[in-house]
Amino acid sequence: MSAEDKIKNAAEDLTGxxxxxxxxxxxxxxxxxxxxxxxxxxxxxxxxxNVKDAFK
Known part of the structure; x- marks a missing residue:
């Protein structure tokens, strides 16, 4: 998971x-x-x- 994706997901979670x-x-x-x-x-x-990361 890229850092950018983590930030976007965290922001969406906080917004929610x-x-x-x-x-x-x-x-x-x-x-x-x-x-x-x-x-x-x-x-x-x-x-x-996380699934993508597991297969890397």
Whole structure:
């Protein structure tokens, strides 16, 4: 996994966490769900990169 990919995934995860927290505080379920989705996407990308790294 390149450093650039790690940074992008971490940023997406942090963005998702912020959206989820903001959604919880404001009672905005859509924003909360969007944040959870962003975190899931970041996790999937990280897992895919780890698989690639394992085969190198």
């Amino acid at each position: 966490k912020a959206k989820e927290a903001a959604g919880k505080v404001t009672g905005n379920e859509k924003l909360e769900a969007e944040g959870q989705a962003d975190q899931t996407k970041a996790s999937v990308k990280k897992a895919g990169e």
